[in-house]
Amino acid sequence: MQLKADELTCNRGGREVFRGLSFSLSGGEAVVVTGRNGAGKSSLLRMIAGLVRIAAGRLTLDSNNADTPIAEQAHYLGHQDAMKPSLSVRENLQFWTEFLGARRAVEPALESVDLARLADLPAAYLSAGQRRRLSIARLVAVPRPIWLLDEPTSSLDAPSQKRLAELMRGHLAGGGMIIAAAHGPIGLERARELKLGSA
Amino acid sequence: MSALIALLIRDMRLAVRVGGGALMGALFFLIVVTMMPFAIGPDLALLARIGPAILWLGALLASLLALDRLFATDHEDGSLDLLMMGPLPLELSVATKAIAHWLTTSLPLVVIAPLLGLMLNVEFHAMGWLALTLLAGTPALTFIGLVGAALAVALRRGGLLLAVLVLPLTVPVLIFGVAAANAAIVGPTPFGPPFTILCALSLASLVLGPIAAAAALRHGLE
Numbered sequence: 001m002q003l004k005a006d007e008l009t010c011n012r013g014g015r016e017v018f019r020g021l022s023f024s025l026s027g028g029e030a031v032v033v034t035g036r037n038g039a040g041k042s043s044l045l046r047m048i049a050g051l052v053r054i055a056a057g058r059l060t061l062d063s064n065n066a067d068t069p070i071a072e073q074a075h076y077l078g079h080q081d082a083m084k085p086s087l088s089v090r091e092n093l094q095f096w097t098e099f100l101g102a103r104r105a106v107e108p109a110l111e112s113v114d115l116a117r118l119a120d121l122p123a124a125y126l127s128a129g130q131r132r133r134l135s136i137a138r139l140v141a142v143p144r145p146i147w148l149l150d151e152p153t154s155s156l157d158a159p160s161q162k163r164l165a166e167l168m169r170g171h172l173a174g175g176g177m178i179i180a181a182a183h184g185p186i187g188l189e190r191a192r193e194l195k196l197g198s199a
Numbered sequence: 200m201s202a203l204i205a206l207l208i209r210d211m212r213l214a215v216r217v218g219g220g221a222l223m224g225a226l227f228f229l230i231v232v233t234m235m236p237f238a239i240g241p242d243l244a245l246l247a248r249i250g251p252a253i254l255w256l257g258a259l260l261a262s263l264l265a266l267d268r269l270f271a272t273d274h275e276d277g278s279l280d281l282l283m284m285g286p287l288p289l290e291l292s293v294a295t296k297a298i299a300h301w302l303t304t305s306l307p308l309v310v311i312a313p314l315l316g317l318m319l320n321v322e323f324h325a326m327g328w329l330a331l332t333l334l335a336g337t338p339a340l341t342f343i344g345l346v347g348a349a350l351a352v353a354l355r356r357g358g359l360l361l362a363v364l365v366l367p368l369t370v371p372v373l374i375f376g377v378a379a380a381n382a383a384i385v386g387p388t389p390f391g392p393p394f395t396i397l398c399a400l401s402l403a404s405l406v407l408g409p410i411a412a413a414a415a416l417r418h419g420l421e
Contacts, residue, residue, distance in 0.1 A: 051280055071284045080277025086216040087209070098205035101286045 001027045001063035001145060003048075003070075003177060008057035010043050017043050021057070023194055027145070030168070030178040030188050035196030041181035042078075044196065045148040048179065049076040063145070074146035079154075081135045085124030089115055092123050093137055102142040109141035112167065114160070128155040136164060139171075147171060149180040153187070161187060202287050203295050210299035220265030221303040228261035228308050232315045243320045250319035251329055251380035254312050258333055259340055259369060262305045266344040267361040269300055270352040270416065279352070279416070289416065294409035297345045305337040321384070328383035328390070332397060336376040339401040342408030343368050349412035353419020372400050 002024060009019040017040035025031055033041045046052040048059065050071030061070050083092045093106045110116045113133040118126070126134065132155050139147055147168070153161050165187030168178055172188075180186055214221040235253045236246060273279040282292050312333050313326035321329065347365035354360065378393035 046280075049280070049284060051283060072286055074284065076280060076284060078277050078280060080275070080280075082277040082281050084209075084213055084276070084278075086213060091209075091212070095205055095209045096281065099202045099209075099285050099287075100281070101202055103201070 004060050006058040009055045011055040027175040030191040032191045033181045033194045039197030075139045075144050077149045081131045083123045090119040096138045097141045100142040109137040113137045147178045206295045214303035224261040224304040225307045228257045231257040247320040250321040252377045255377045258308045262340045269348040274352045289413040290409045293412045301341040309333045325384040332379045336397045339372045339404045342404035345408045346411045349415035353415045
């Protein structure tokens with residue numbers, strides 16, 4: 001499978017963020033999007049996720065199920081964790097797993113981010129890093145080929161960053177794609193870099 | 200289908216847990232209706248005559264009370280992004296959220312309305328009819344309010360905008376709801392015509408509300 005962006009242009013609030021952006025990405029590859037603040041890293045990820053309108057250009061995905069929109073084949077890990085404080089860790093993950101259409105137990109996913117011990121705790125009591133790990137568990141619980149990660153390592157401690165890097169390597173080894181926006185290294189050695197903004 | 204059920208259960212759970220809006224609507228309804236006799240005075244005949252109108256107005260305000268949070272919380276914590284990326288059409292997700300809101304906020308109003316009617320000297324045999332009109336009419340309020348809630352998120356303005364936008368649109372529901380209740384209680388006009396119009400308003404908003412709300416949310420993305 002291949003994700004192809006052709007001359008993408010992004011406008012936010014009447015201001016042009018970037019224009020003429022082209023790249024392509026095959027299964028098993030990772031791209032790290034870099035650039036200064038406001039260069040449009042998050043906008044690019046949200047655009048691929050279908051959350052920001054494509055002002056001009058084309059975004060196509062060649063895959064077996066070409067009828068499914070890209071947004072439904074992608075995971076978006078944004079700055080917000082989409083977890084409800086009054087639901088428990090397990091309930092939160094269970095909901096997203098069922099809503100996003102996967103029928104499987106959430107325990108292995110919780111195990112993979114080391115939150116199994118806290119499964120019955122309301123999410124309100126989690127620290128920022130733990131909430132982040134809970135969002136990452138969603139990516140593990142529901143298989144989707146494209147991972148869009150916005151600053152995935154933010155608020156994660158060193159062991160958790162290592163664990164995330166392992167999960168990402170596993171995802172790539174399974175033929176998935178990763179597009180990450182980051183300022184620093186995210187623990188993937190073979191990731192290409194896509195630099196936004198000429199400034 | 201399982202995605203719909205998961206969303207329904209999650210929203211109902213959130214409404215009844217700490218910080219949810221389920222109980223607030225019922226309490227607000229109770230307070231509004233309790234205040235009325237103090238303002239109007241102990242004229243029992245007058246209270247009995249305007250009782251249905253007071254109950255309807257109370258239910259209207261109470262059911263809109265928690266509605267502005269319907270999408271705002273999901274927007275703030277990023278859940279709305281994921282709801283849009285789910286396998287369900289946004290219209291269906293939005294409608295499911297509205298149904299969960301109706302079940303947790305408006306249905307309790309329908310259930311306690313007959314009890315509050317006692318305070319307004321509404322006759323005992325009339326309580327059932329009144330509850331029936333509320334049961335038929337409150338879905339219209341929720342689904343009209345749904346559009347306002349979506350717009351409030353899209354335009355990044357909170358609660359007051361919702362009230363200003365939505366209340367004028369609920370006027371027909373109020374008119375036919377109170378007309379049906381009065382027809383059933385005091386007559387002499389027939390109960391059928393206003394009640395069927397009330398049902399029609401609910402059914403129409405059930406269809407149009409989610410479409411308009413989803414369009415508003417999509418437009419407000421950016």
